[in-house]
Amino acid sequence: MSTATTEKGSAPKRVDPAVLYISVTVSALFVAWGVFFTDNLGSVAEATLARVIENFGWLFVLASAGFVLLAAVLAFSRFGSIRLGKDGDRPEFSTVSWVAMMFSAGMGIGLMFYGASEPLMRMSSPPPGTAEAGTDDAARVALEYSYFHWAIHPWAMYAVAGLALAYFGFRKSGNSLISSAFRPLIGDRVDGPLGKSIDILAIFATLFGSAVSLGLGALQINSGLNSLWGIDDSTALAVSIIAVLTLMFVLSALSGVHRGIQWLSNGNMILAALLLLFVFVVGPTVFILNSQTEAMGGYLASLPKMSFMTGAFGGGEWLSGWTIFYWAWWISWTPFVGTFIARISRGRTIREFIVGVIIAPSVVSVVWFAILGGTALNQELHGGKLSEAVAKGEEAGLFATLENLPWFPITSVVVIVLVGLFFVSGADAASVVLGMLSSRGSMSPSRPVVILWGVLTGLVAAVLLLAGGLEAVKQVAIIAAFPFLFVMIGMCVSLVKALSAEPRVKQPAVRDDGGAKTPEFLADKETVA
Template sequence: MKENKTQSSNPVFWISAIIILVLVIWGAFVPKSFASVANSVYTFTTNAFGWFYLLAVIFFVLFCFYLAVSKYGKIRLGKDGEKPEYPFFTWIGMLFSAGFGVGLVFWGVAEPMTHFANPPTGFGVEGETEQAAKLAMRYSFFHWGVHQWSVFTVVGLVMAYFQYRKGRRSLIGETISTKTNQNKSVPWKTVINILAVIATVMGVATSLGFGILQINGGLDYMYGLPQNAWVQIGITAILFILYMSSSTTGLNKGIKYLSNLNLALALLLMLFVLFLGPTVFILESFTLAIGGYIQKFIEMSFYMTPYQGGTWVKEWTVFYWAWVIAWSPFIGAFVARVSKGRSIREMIFGVLIVPPFIAMVWIAVFGGAAFHLDLFQGTAIADAVNNDVTSALFVTLEQFPLTGILSTLSIFLICVFLVTSADSATFVLGMMTSGGDLNPSLFSKLVWGTLIAAISAVLIISSGLQGLQTASLVAALPFTVILLVMCVNLFKSVRQEMKAYEVKKERKLLKKLTDPSNRQKESSDQSHTS
């Protein structure tokens, strides 16, 4: 009772919960109005602020790389000499599962095949050709590569630094000032923490919605289960029971074990497709796409089409950046939680290189297999994906032996990813709405678990994929500004710390050189040597 009372007296908890609840009620009872407003806001936001998202994310990339290679990279996220809490494989598994696993399973085939059929605007490439396949793979790498993870890295790094190095609470509001006395509650911190919670709920709901749609699409493709609201609500209810059950076991049991299971299952499925599919073609297309990604890195980072018109960049790149920014308070808090004891350099390179590399390999394997089937074996995977994007993975797996087993394994993998993500999200949201408590109450996790499931169902029913995209896009806009402020404050703080360290080191050296006892000792040593 005491925990619940403390929880409910926290304004961040009840204000953000009420806002989400109002959206749920609106979408559930007046879905047409909800969808209409969402579409209008989506159009306005992409048209007016697409450029802002692109500039912000490339800034995050450059900021991360600068910190990693600079003298600040050796600063530890914790006390000096503190060891990492989790082994490397477990750490990467937790990042992969909580960060983007379910989104990658959804888009791993769907995105490259969509670009293959409908190439990006402004390149003059005809669909379903060799050039379209090259461009599709390159842009898929771009969307799931360094840029995406730079956002997660920034938030995780800032939160871990101020929490474990400076002793502040694990809250976004505690990271936007370099002043030392930061545990006092002030109104603007409350507003920022509320925005972080809302962005997190919308980002997680988007990913949960994608997964629910894909599970329904897979069950429809395999077993003829209809794709409708009732089935999707049923899937949501089952997932809710599973992730709430998992959340009762805590971080070191449920999430840890599920993360390891996720990574193992994903690698097993990927290796099966790699070695039973067109292995050489996949490896060659991966190599070519990596080269194109590196070569066109800057161009893609700033690419927009003000002269050609069209909505491709807004529907894909802008949406992705908004989606990951909306995810970032959740992923960042989770990354910070599992990265204690690592150095800034180690964390940046680990988070910014390993998960994106895994993502690119995944896309190359599944997307490459689908390309080979359409280009050289006359299948029509691109057409099937164009008709129903949720069936992309299952249409591809149909061309392999043991189709039923592979498809069932894929659905199970999606479910485990969703359970892990939602489990992690309820933990982080509970932490964010309980003053940074690293062991949030079951009551808070139950509230946020329920609201996440409810808003996901409402977004799916009211406007499907468009509604999911709109939710992330709008929630991310104010939080992008907060992220930029967080970067500035982190830089100020590490610079101050490094200056203080260097001054202390110089004074220590000067004291050693000017200490009479040291001079006498040196003279005695020289006499002894003579």
């Protein structure tokens, strides 16, 4: 999402002082904590995470499975025909444009970072009880779990959040605030301290979730510079990269060249597609096709079991470091991605919305891991020793894979450029959403507020790297997402309650000539069963 998605010609609304000042103050205190008491921040985050995982890891697992089930029920029930808007509204964008824009709010930096490294790490350390490390079975399981972590489950979370925001925003004439989705549950209290607290939790989830992506991006650029020119990996260099890219974002925001950012985002997707095509053609093409087919079958067959694993009978440490981290990371992104998807979905039916939001991006994620992950696994199975590079740093996986293919200097530069552009456009998008949440839901938050949030996001990412590198980044993401998990559950309850009050639409009555009468709303306002 770029600031180009704001409403044209609309004047920025004034900020909500309570939401803005409280959230900025707490965020600034966090940054100060990391700067002046770095070691203490790292130890506290580690201890807090251990408590959250030990006591509530099951809730992350159960809730994520619940979001998938809820999305499926809503899509294929009678609710599926309800429009996100008035009954006469039709989609604002064509389906092709709609799907293309969803990709701009997706998982760019994460896919670049984990596309090759996650399958390699899972092959070296598969989930307990699944396969022997380093074997062909471990490689297959590695792809299955990559699909599990990046396909249906995360996009179901985004779909549920985006659906609630689009439904209350367009059909119930609400606003873009997360709190507006709670009106059926708490009534006018959404306009008071309780509603503001919900929006503040959404701000923290978005801030720290975005900081994770920026931290991953800085580490990967650092690794690319090392692979190309031998520049040593260091936390100081990663922090410097964050500073430079954050400055680029600020300059773009100040210049107001939002069309340029939108053009760069679209170009980024084309460049990523070309990289995938190149690896598919020059890499082990037949192996990619075979492994993708087999892993997809295994993923679909094992999906129910995977979805409810909590580590109660072993493997808890593995789950907390991977599956639960991912569920928390995706939950922290739901305010950002959900808001954007809702913004571009007016006029679609609930069925169209859910199927489009879940299926199309899931297919992209599967293709991404099939090509990059499949290539990396093939190299590892044939003595490539990529796992040794990944053991030194997860960010090295993609570069280690590309180094064994032609034109490595060119492809590695392409990766660095891609990550940098994902960083700038991602900071731009997240900052606009943070500005909206702190400006009473305005689609046109003021430029100073947007810049303020962009700078704070960069500072949080830098502080987390200083406090413990990648592990600290992951830890704080889960901690920040934990309270927002309850917000997500509340949104689902509120959405179902509001949908149940929707008037039922009569099925078309068939005429003798085979035609159909125009459906009408039931006069007695009978609710959907």
